[in-house]
Amino acid sequence: MDLTALSDFNLVATHGGFGRASRVSGQPKASLSRHVRALEESLGVRLIERGGRALRLTPEGAVLHARTVDPFSEIAQAAEELKAGIGRPRGVLRVSAPLLFAHVAMGRLGAAFCAAQPDVRLDVTAEDRLVDLVGDGYDVVVRFNPRSDDTLVGRRFLSDRLVLVAPPNLQRPSTNEGTPELPAVVRAGRTDVALWTVVDATGQVHTYHPRPVLCFSTPLLARDAVLAGAGAAILPRSAVAVEIASGHLVEWGVVQAPAIECWVLHASRRLVSPKVSVFVDFLCAYFAEHSE
The missing domain is CATH 1.10.10.10 (Winged helix-like DNA-binding domain superfamily/Winged helix DNA-binding domain)
Incomplete structure (x- = not known):
């Protein structure tokens, strides 16, 4: 031929x-x-x-x-x-990332990456749809708990946990004599809200009955409402880590559910370009201190 x-x-x-x-x-x-x-x-x-x-x-x-x-x-x-130039990362690197991850991390991460790799220009799209990496023209995608896919390969760079957080001025009700009611910021569209059960830093289990006061479709809106004193919420720790460290939010416990795994993926059929390799390595190193 x-x-x-x-x-x-x-x-x-x-x-x-x-x-x-x-x-x-x-x-x-x-x-x-x-x-x-x-x-x-x-x-x-x-x-x-x-x-x-x-x-x-x-x-x-x-x-x-x-x-x-x-x-x-x-x-x-x-x-x-x-x-x-052999092995030299350069050119445009198109990245698709979930809205939460993009808003929480991609600004600082992107600036640090471009400072380390000045010949690579990041082009990041924040979206929650399941993109077709090859068909939509992306080089890499970031996904939470991705399904098995023979067309994609990659690495896990972060394990996240759901935590119950509240503003410092919200009094924590005792759970010693039952299941107390708790003003809650919950996910939009939920007609029924299950009991919230968490384990605190001492290993003690606490169960609360959430009373919805606000409903939002994204974790970042819920976080802002909790910061404003609306009530407590269950959120990914990565979305509230800065606020917990600064004392603007208090963590009341960890939800006993499987960790949220964050992966960076690229097409398995493609030759892995230097710009993709260096981005994957950088992302994993950047979040190494947060891995479990």
Whole structure:
């Protein structure tokens, strides 16, 4: 198989036509057409339906494009990185991160990373949707408790816990003689709120009956309401660590539930570029002191 012809076929298929592929690559349309026809002849199948206004791949062409476009993209990326200097992190690094993590950590983390790697420019999108890393054009994604996925690999950089926090002026009710009621900031959309059971620093178990006074859709809004004295809330420790350390919030106990695992992931099928490797290493080192 002529790899040049295969490369030109993928170029035409990716850009939706000979004209667009010609403008992007600078190659004449006649050369692209000749190469694709030669590939069809060598394989003995038609890859592109000709004659219509819009390019349409045959079933055989669609299969060939799907199976070969990613490897060719990886080769092109590797070639660009070699031209730029072997092992040198550089270029734009696109990152998708959950809203909570992005708002709590990415500002400071991003500034520190760019100071350490001035040739890499971070492009961070804060979003809670489950993105398609390859299809949406991201280099890495940050996810909480990710599901097993053979197309992604990565490393866990943080284990987080849910904690019960309250403003310092909220008197902590005794749980020795029952389950006391507690003014609570809860998640929006919850019609019924279960009892809150936590374990304090001495190992004693406490159970409270939350009485919702405010409902919010994000942990950061709930945190701000607790800071303003609205009541207590159960929140990820990472979202309130600064406030607990400064004394603006008090931690009353840890929820006995599995830890929230935070992972940084990248595509397993891609060659790992220097900019991805250095970001993953930096992120893990940055949060090493918070890991459990």
